[in-house]
Amino acid sequence: MIRQTDIHTRSAHTTYTQDSTTPIHPTSPGLPAPLMLLFAVACGLSVANIYYIHPMLNIIAADLHMDAALSGSIITVTQLCYALGLLLLVPLGDMLPRRLLITGQMLLSVICLLCTAMASGTLTFWIGIGMIGGLAVVAQTIVTAAASLSSPAQRGRTVGVVTSGIVIGILLARVIAGLLTDWSGWRSVYVCSAILLLVVAILIYYYFPVKERSVSASSAQLSYGKLVLSTLQLFRDLPILRNRAVLAMLIFAAFSTLWTTLVFPLSAAPFIWSHSEIGMLGIAGLAGALAASRAGRWADRGWMHRTSGIALALLVLSWLFMWQLYDHVWWLIAGIVILDLAVQAVHVTSQSMILAARPEAGSRLTGGYMIFYSIGSATGALTSTWVYAAYGWNGVCWLGFGYSLAALLYWGWTRIYSGTV
Incomplete structure (x- = not known):
């Protein structure tokens, strides 16, 4: 159980520099x-909230009278x-108190989830699911808050543990959505999610530390427009951000390619x-x-490049396993693992490095x-449904x-050429 006194005690022993959101922890x-x-x-x-739809994609598409080849557009919109x-919400974490920002976005998500559950047509569903997608970025504000509340020596471990929650949420979303859809229909998925999210928001x-951190002097002087613009300037100034963003786009395009189309071959014959x-x-x-958790510890030890290279080689290898789906489903399971x-190893390592x-x-x-993660996921979702409709599982x-x-x-x-990734 979380004790309020533990959090207050920790906050009292945390000091901050004037121009930094990174806390200095002398003893914590x-x-x-x-x-x-x-x-x-x-x-x-x-x-x-943005991954429940994957195992329900075919039934929602049928319910909304949408062509299967275009069903990936639901995920793309999200x-x-x-x-x-x-682009528009996450930068506010460098300007506003994160406690209020996080809980406010979560409460808005609860409203959007309930509206999506009551959607009566394609347009209303797309609006609802789009709003859910936009507000789901609160998870990234939480990751940043957790990193800023941690000591520099354990930032990688903290990012790894909190990101593990994201990974588990992504994967269990499919399990929960599948079970609830068969039991009480796809709309019940969003109702249950709204209830759980409301409890966690409270x-x-x-329990969020009242003295979370002081807003940096440089961020406090920026207007909202300049704060958003400064995100683009960070890409200009930091090669590590540019390179890791491109990697995120590519690996999550591969990730989305698998999970978007998997429902189609498995729901058809012979499965x-x-x-x-x-x-x-x-x-x-x-x-x-x-x-995710282990990769964070490796990042703290300075093994970021080694971890990235090995993980990317494994990513290529995974598709050789999944190619054998029609020989035996265990090949698919091995490839998924x-x-x-x-x-996730590349993702956690990247976040530790850029933070x-x-x-x-x-x-x-x-x-x-x-943003590049999202572009990759949207691209993978859209292209994979097109490819599956034309060339089947081999094409995917x-x-x-x-x-x-x-x-x-x-x-x-x-x-080889820059030494930054």
């Missing part, structure tokens, strides 16, 4: 474990709105799986959560980086393999 071992766990749960629930939220508001069974495959990807482990580059601009760094595997190989080659090229 880092963010209290109960609060770190609460942050991880909040991240998982927030991000899950991810594009997510990218818009990263807990976040109550004819239920939505519950398809959703249960999310459990196979929980190895990614373990990789490897793919999720690889993607260390400019701690005082943590929210803007995270927002800018995650070629597409995912291509995205993964491009990421590995890009990492190798930047290591």
Whole structure:
């Protein structure tokens, strides 16, 4: 149980420099474990909202009378709105108290979830799901807040643990959505999510450290427009941000390619799986959560480049396993485990590296980086449904393999010529 006195005690022993949002912890071992766990749960629930749809994609498309080849556009709309939220909402974390910003966005998400559950047509559903996507960026504000509340020596571990919540939320979203869809319909998924998110928002508001950190002097002097513009300037100034953002775009295009189309072959002959069974495959990807936590520790030890190279090679390898789906489903499961482990290892390593580059601009760094994550996810969703409609599962595997190989080659090229990735 989280004790208010623990958090207040920790806040009292935390000091800040005038121009930095990064706390200096002379004695504190880092963010209290109960609060770190609460942050991880909040991240998982927030991000899950944009992934519930994956095992339900075919039934929602049928309910909304949408062509299967265009069903990926639902996910694309969600991810594009997510990218818009990263650009317009996440930078506010460097300007406003994160406690109010986080709880406010979570409460708005609750309203949007309930509206989506009551949607009666395609347009209203797209508006609702788009708003959910835009507000799900609160998870990135939480990650940045957790990093700023941690000691510099344990920032990577903290980012890894909190990001594990995101990974678990992404994967269990498919399990929960599949089970609830078979039990009581797809609308019940969004109602249950709204209830859980409301409870967590109340807990976040109550237990978030009151003295979270002082707003940096440089951020306080910026207007909102200049704050958003400064995100673009960070791309100009930091090669590590540019390179890691491109990697995020490629690896999450591969990630989305798999999870967007998986429902189609598994719900058809010879498998004819239920939505519950398809959703249960999310459990196979929980190895990614373990990789997220471990990768953070490796980043703290300075093994970022080694971790990235190995993980990207595994990402390419994963598609060779999943190519054998029609030989045996265990090949698919092995490929899912490897793919999720690889993607999350690169993702956590990237976040640890960019947050260390400019701690005082943590929210803007995270927002800018995650815009490319969202672009990659949207691209993977849209292209994979087109490719599946035309070329089937083999075409999807070629597409995912291509995205993964491009990421590995890009990492190798930047290591040779710039040494920054």
